[in-house]
Amino acid sequence: MNFMEFFWILQILIGIGLLVSAIVAIRFKNLIMAVIAMAVFSLILSLEFYVLQAPDVAIAEAGVGACLTTAMYLLAIKNTTDEEVVE
Amino acid sequence: MNVISAFMVALVLLLFSAMLTLIRLLLGPTIPDRAVALDSMTTTTAGAMVIYGVITKQAVFIDVALVYAVLSYIATLYIARYLVKKKVGIA
Numbered sequence: 001m002n003f004m005e006f007f008w009i010l011q012i013l014i015g016i017g018l019l020v021s022a023i024v025a026i027r028f029k030n031l032i033m034a035v036i037a038m039a040v041f042s043l044i045l046s047l048e049f050y051v052l053q054a055p056d057v058a059i060a061e062a063g064v065g066a067c068l069t070t071a072m073y074l075l076a077i078k079n080t081t082d083e084e085v086v087e
Numbered sequence: 088m089n090v091i092s093a094f095m096v097a098l099v100l101l102l103f104s105a106m107l108t109l110i111r112l113l114l115g116p117t118i119p120d121r122a123v124a125l126d127s128m129t130t131t132t133a134g135a136m137v138i139y140g141v142i143t144k145q146a147v148f149i150d151v152a153l154v155y156a157v158l159s160y161i162a163t164l165y166i167a168r169y170l171v172k173k174k175v176g177i178a
Contacts, residue, residue, distance in 0.1 A: 010099070059154050062155040075175050
């Protein structure tokens with residue numbers, strides 16, 4: 001296995017993961033599940049930046065995506081109502 | 088097969104196991120199942136980042152794995168604390 005073949009296998013796996021986690025983050029009805037799916041999306045996006053030879057951008061994406069947005073979304077969900085409004 | 092090629096095979100297998108964890112995250116019936124799946128997937132991907140740093144022989148790439156391991160621990164702590172106590176952070 002040379003390096004370019006390995007690189008394309010990696011790109012295909014990362015692309016499938018990005019697509020699946022983005023669709024799931026949109027289609028989940030429970031809000032906590034959507035937050036977890038967004039954390040997975042941020043993880044795979046950080047891995048993509050990492051594979052494309054940009055480790056500083058990957059560090060910034062890890063800090064913002066893994067820690068900050070999860071905490072802020074959970075704070076927003078806690079301070080509002082958890083269920084969807086049923087009329 | 089030289090050593091670098093063996094590391095490439097190990098990295099592809101690690102990413103494949105991360106995708107199996109992603110399937111558990113899709114199918115898991117309750118929220119704690121999905122939280123544990125997220126934690127397991129983060130740990131597997133941090134190991135994959137370390138192996139990629141070994142393959143490309145650049146020591147900068149190891150730091151990303153360290154930072155991501157610490158921050159994902161904090162994120163899992165937030166989710167677990169919300170699920171048990173309905174509290175986030177110190178509030």
